[in-house]
Amino acid sequence: MLEFDGLHKSYGDHHVLEGVGFTVAPGSMFGFCGSNGAGKTTTMRIAMGLARADAGEVRWRGRPLDEESRRRIGYMPEERGLYPKMRVGEQLTYFARLHGLDAAAAARAAEEWAGRLGLGERRRSRVEELSLGNQQRVQLAAALVSRPEVLILDEPFSGLDPVGVDALADALLEQCRGGVPVVFSSHQLDLVERLCDSVGILARGRMVATGTVEELRRRESGRVLRVVVPDAAPGWAGAVPGVSVVSEQAGDTLLDLAEGADDQAVLAAALRTGRVTHFAWRQATLVELFREAVADPAQQAARQEVAA
Amino acid sequence: MSAPLSSGQLVRLVAAREVSTRLRDKTFLVSSAVMLLIILGILVFQAVVNSGSDENRIGVVGDPGALGPALEAQGELLGRDVTVVGLDDDVAARTAVEDEDVDAAVLGATGGAPELLVRESDPTVEGLVSGAVGAVALQRVLTEAGVDPGGLPQLTVTALDESSAAAGQRTAVALVGVVLLYSLIVLFGQFVAQGVVEEKASRVVELLLATMRPWHLLAGKILGLGALGLAQIALIAVIGVGGALAFDVVDVPGDLIGTVGWVLFWFVLGYALFASLFAVAASLVSRQEDLGSVLTPATLVLFVGFVVAIQAAGDPDGTAAVVTSFVPGLSPMVMPVRQAAGDVAAWEVAVAVVLMLVAIALVVRLGGRVYSGALLRTSGKTKLKEALRAGRA
Structure with missing residues (x-):
């Protein structure tokens, strides 16, 4: 288990993290979401020993991370960084050696990863001569080349074209299948939803939601049912117990069901009006969940007042 | 791993x-x-400069006789390596100087009016040769007069700042x-x-x-x-x-x-x-x-x-x-x-x-x-x- 436990960090009076904690199981992928400046990068840098937490710790296999165990983590910083004048192959070899591989193993691993990420022909090029997309691949290769036990990637998908996104996603899924816990941050929530076993949403220095996307949906207060009844008169559902109408437009009705309300009673009421062309629980997208989760409580209250 | x-x-x-x-x-x-x-x-550069100034070839027409060793001794006093080259006649001496085969040539060395042939005036070489010629003449005169040159006072040099x-x-x-x-x-x-x-x-x-x-x-x-x-x-x-x-x-x-x-x-x-x-x-x-x-x-x-x-x-x-x-x-x-x-x-x-x-x-x-x-x-x-x-x- 990779455990982030009660991380606190402040710079002067500015509290960046106020008790951030989550767990990532081996072989699972954790999507780390949050608005800009929410503290994702700081959390990852604390894990890598690049920033010191005021309180809390990060553990791998039950032990706090130290210099030695960090060497077995593959890391991709938000600010990409490579030696611009060093050749791709040498650079990967160097990073592999810094992670503890001996010279021969490092050279083999560098060659292998350059090949797997489609950089085989650019092995002898200097990094500064590569396109941005290819530099990104080198950066990823630098994180993977040491066969890490854990992957921590800060915004790995930013700046990639769709083909690059797919290649990276495949590489990460493969690492996952190999039993590596993967943590990555991203603003591309569709990707997070597609790839991740669990998601954590960070807002104002706290985890406001963690769990699988499914769990987050279930946790969402109330459940929304969409029913399309073309022949119904307006207000047809108002009488069903525990149901409030969110919106109604020419029979296309969104209903909010309170805890314990019977969806079958709604269906019966709908059938009484005539034809039912659509009846389904509406799946909240991660984007909606995210908006809900990160919304400032003060602002949310204000919005509800306006609505009322 | x-x-x-x-x-x-x-x-x-x-x-x-x-x-x-x-x-x-x-x-x-x-x-x-x-x-x-x-x-x-x-x-x-150092090597060239040093070799250029430290060595002199001096030609002597006819048999140098006592003049040879005298030139070398004089050269030593002035901190130079002197090589004495024998030349056949005045014409050969002129050619040797012009060709820079020698730095200077002495004509009529044993006569009463010795002459020094140089390409351009070089005070060190002139001093060196005139000293040598003078020394040889002096020695001959002394010997003819029956005086033993060894009896002349010899100069001893003591360097106070050896290092x-x-x-x-x-x-x-x-x-x-x-x-x-x-x-x-x-x-x-x-x-x-x-x-x-x-x-x-x-x-x-x-x-x-x-x-x-x-x-x-x-x-x-x-x-x-x-x-x-x-x-x-x-x-x-x-x-x-x-x-x-x-x-x-x-x-x-x-x-x-x-x-x-x-x-x-x-x-x-x-x-x-x-x-x-x-x-x-x-x-x-x-x-x-x-x-x-x-x-x-x-x-x-x-x-x-x-x-x-x-x-x-x-x-x-x-x-x-x-x-x-x-x-x-x-x-x-x-x-x-x-x-x-x-x-x-x-x-x-x-x-x-x-x-x-x-x-x-x-x-x-x-x-x-x-x-x-x-x-x-x-x-x-x-x-x-x-x-x-x-x-x-």
């Missing part, structure tokens, strides 16, 4: 990368080659050494500083610090480039000393080697101090353009030391030279010149070395803290105080 790495291994990995990067850097290779060529050029010539030569070697030491400290100090900024500017430092501590990175960089710098100055020293001995530019090989050894020793101390200072200063900025301004103070100290060292060659026991030869930062340039040119007691050298070591220890301790505090602040310039505070946290 991966074995734990010791600090030593990490430092070595960093150092090896620095060395291999520099060894493939064309600018570095060209500048090294130019430096070697300059040293070789100086040696060849001055050797000291002069040592000073010259020390000066060349200090010029080299200064240039190489500046060059390799710049390499260290540029390397630090390159890592900050390209943000690769974050990836590096995820695997090692700041001091590993700093030590590896300084040791790697330092080894390269030492190798370069040692190579120049070996070629220089070898060349000087081969071309006979110096007279006292022992002195030469001793002086070169001290220059190498002071290079190591000077480099250790200035490379650390440069690295720490460089860690405060994140763009190569800002490097100049933060390096200026340390560069100035280095330059002052250099200027004082040059002056110390003329006045090794002057107050300025004596005082600065103890000041850390200045001593690596002034002390070797004083050691070569003047009288320096062993305790003086020891004090200067200890002071220098203390300074290095201080810079490494405090500087290491600044360096680790400033390294991850990759935006703009970091203030020294902030870096110190961050380094302590």
